[in-house]
């Protein structure tokens with residue numbers, strides 16, 4: 001994938017497919033530590049340890065027995081190719097937490113892309129779920145949660161174009177404050 005924002009979209013879609021109603025997305029970037037970390041945490045159905053092992057290492061089994069896609073292995077490969085790693089913690093019935101870290105300055109580290117745009121696509125597609133988005137740099141942290149605005153909206157769906165546009169502006173402005 002060209003941009004990490006698209007990987008984030010894919011990973012968060014896994015969370016939605018897993019029945020999560022709370023999904024936390026975080027992008028943590030440190031020039032000082034030369035790290036870029038993206039994480040997606042959900043309260044979905046989780047995975048059994050045995051299944052988790054197959055998901056993270058596509059080479060332990062064959063395509064026939066592993067009827068799953070390539071979203072996670074692809075992100076793992078991209079992280080490892082840029083001096084980082086992918087970690088997943090998952091508990092059946094509780095949820096899943098996925099973290100991909102990259103050496104920020106690595107030549108093969110994909111660009112971050114439009115994470116705020118990804119966040120909008122997720123809200124538009126699943127307006128009843130609660131999402132949080134955290135953007136952290138050496139300069140500080142910005143956090144947005146759908147629950148905050150939902151409380152103010154008095155039943156108006158988050159997928160309303162006006163609401164989405166407002167959220168986008170708010171997130172982009174908040175993010176730019178720490179960039």
Ligand SMILES: Nc1ncnc2c1ncn2[C@@H]1O[C@H](COP(=O)(O)OP(=O)(O)O)[C@@H](O)[C@H]1O
Nearest residue numbers: 014015018044046055068069070071072073096
């Ligand atoms: N957050 C998650 N919660 C529960 N199961 C997950 C989660 N993420 C991935 N999985 C499981 O791992 C499989 C592989 O995910 P992925 O590599 O993204 O491929 P795909 O989504 O195309 O199946 C999914 O089909 C799903 O069974």
Ligand SMILES: [Mg+2]
Nearest residue numbers: 010014069071
């Ligand atoms: Mg997927």
